[in-house]
Amino acid sequence: MKTRIVIVAGLILTNFFVNFAVATQEKLVIAHRGASGYLPEHTLEAKALAYGMGADYIEQDLVLTKDDVPIVIHDIHLETTTDVVEKFPGRAREDGKFYAIDFSLAEIKRLRVNERIRSGSGKAVFPERFPLGLSSFRVPTLAEEIELIQGLNRSSGKNIGIYPEIKSPGWHRSQGKDISKIVLKILKKYGYADQSSLAYLQCFDPDELKRIRYELNSQLKLVQLLGENRWGQDYANINYAHLQTKEGLAEIAQYANGVGPWMQQVLKGKGEDQFKISSLVKEAHAAGLVVHPYTFRADALPKYVTSLEQLLKIFYFDLGVDGVFTDFPDRAVKYLDQKN
Numbered sequence: 302m303k304t305r306i307v308i309v310a311g312l313i314l315t316n317f318f319v320n321f322a323v324a325t326q327e328k329l330v331i332a333h334r335g336a337s338g339y340l341p342e343h344t345l346e347a348k349a350l351a352y353g354m355g356a357d358y359i360e361q362d363l364v365l366t367k368d369d370v371p372i373v374i375h376d377i378h379l380e381t382t383t384d385v386v387e388k389f390p391g392r393a394r395e396d397g398k399f400y401a402i403d404f405s406l407a408e409i410k411r412l413r414v415n416e417r418i419r420s421g422s423g424k425a426v427f428p429e430r431f432p433l434g435l436s437s438f439r440v441p442t443l444a445e446e447i448e449l450i451q452g453l454n455r456s457s458g459k460n461i462g463i464y465p466e467i468k469s470p471g472w473h474r475s476q477g478k479d480i481s482k483i484v485l486k487i488l489k490k491y492g493y494a495d496q497s498s499l500a501y502l503q504c505f506d507p508d509e510l511k512r513i514r515y516e517l518n519s520q521l522k523l524v525q526l527l528g529e530n531r532w533g534q535d536y537a538n539i540n541y542a543h544l545q546t547k548e549g550l551a552e553i554a555q556y557a558n559g560v561g562p563w564m565q566q567v568l569k570g571k572g573e574d575q576f577k578i579s580s581l582v583k584e585a586h587a588a589g590l591v592v593h594p595y596t597f598r599a600d601a602l603p604k605y606v607t608s609l610e611q612l613l614k615i616f617y618f619d620l621g622v623d624g625v626f627t628d629f630p631d632r633a634v635k636y637l638d639q640k641n
Contacts, residue, residue: 328617329624330633331464332356333596334375338628340431341416342382343373344438345449352453352461354631357624358501361446361465365478370406371443371487377401377469381420383412383440402476406442414438427600443484447491462499466526469535470509481513488521495520496558501593503561505535507544507553514556523557524593527566545581550588559591559623564603567594567620576605582620595626597633610636 335347336354343362351359362375378398379385385392385399388411393399401409415433417426425433441449447463454460465484473480484502493500503524504510513519527544528536543549545566553560562581569577585592594616599609606612609629613636616622627633 327623328637329357329593330355330630330637331358331360331593331624331626332630333360333626333628334362335359336628336630338427338430338599341414341438343375343441344414345441345446346438348441348446348449349453351630352450352457352459355634356461356630358462358464358499359446359450360626361443361463362468363443363465363480363484364401364468365473365480365483366401366406366409367403368405369478369483371480371484372401372406372409373441373443373446374401375468377472379404379409379412382417383414385412388412402473402478409440412440414440427598429600443487444491447487451491460499462501463493464501464503467502467504467506467509467513470504470506472535481509482517485513485517485519485521493521496522498522501559505539507539507556511556522559524559524561524591525553525557526595527560527562529563529566545579547580547584547588550581550585550590554588554590557590559593560585561593561595561626564594564597564616567592567622568603568605568615578620582622586621591623593624593626594622597625597627597629599629599632609633613637 332351334342335344336350337347340347340350348359361373363371364374364377366372374382378400380399389399389408392403416431418424419426443465450461450463467481467484470480488494488500492498498521501522501524502513503526505526505528507525510523510525514523525544528541530536530539530541544553550560567579567581569579582592597609597612602609602612606615609632613625613633616625617637625633
């Protein structure tokens with residue numbers, strides 16, 4: 302892994318003075334769903350591109366198929382990133398969604414993956430990204446993706462890590478499936494079993510992370526993702542406001558190694574010179590937690606910056622986060638390399 306070291310203290314953030322020192326630390330680039338700014342998210346092609354761009358870790362969102370195979374896809378349903386509606390009409394549930402758990406792996410492998418679309422409209426969420434309908438992409442399994450990354454590690458001489466996320470564990474259990482147990486078994490098979498492994502395992506559900514640590518006895522590095530209760534569904538019954546406090550972060554440090562906050566929980570901006578810095582990074586570090594915020598996109602910038610590089614400067618150097626999730630890993634790698 303490429304190590305990037307910085308030392309920063311007493312920096313000015315636009316018109317706001319940041320009066321604290323940032324310790325010497327490694328800065329990580331985490332490829333969010335692969336190089337998803339360039340190729341359809343969570344495809345092996347997007348992961349290979351992210352690897353070649355120099356990301357330190359590559360993310361895998363995990364859900365289960367009907368036959369208990371972890372596949373790499375962001376949602377528990379399929380219609381926004383595949384052609385499931387055309388391939389399997391009539392297989393939707395009453396809510397109109399096509400759930401991965403209702404399909405066998407063989408059926409999933411028949412699907413063609415596309416750039417993410419908006420439900421109902423069929424239009425791309427990011428219209429300037431890879432064109433809809435071009436080329437041919439498939440949904441990979443967790444095992445296939447690990448073998449790709451480990452194979453590239455061997456052939457390239459690099460040592461790039463994985464960053465899987467357990468998606469909707471409570472929902473999976475309601476469907477009779479224990480996704481965490483299945484995923485941990487596969488990770489162990491491929492050598493990811495303890496703190497020395499080049500892997501972080503993340504989840505939005507604190508109870509599930511505690512279960513992974515204490516009941517399933519995983520020694521992997523764990524990251525507590527931080528959402529917002531107003532996002533609903535998996536997030537509605539978790540007190541994320543408490544988890545962002547000094548007391549909440551201290552509780553997280555009892556079972557996890559880091560936090561993955563939404564970037565607006567770290568820096569809340571309303572305009573070019575109107576923003577508020579939270580104490581989250583400082584208090585997380587004081588609790589011994591690494592901080593890896595999400596999601597840094599060149600084509601979805603907050604109002605207080607005009608470029609991805611400016612946003613990276615603020616978070617990496619002014620605020621002192623330890624790594625970022627980005628759809629554009631090449632630009633984050635280039636930016637950090639230029640700072641060394």
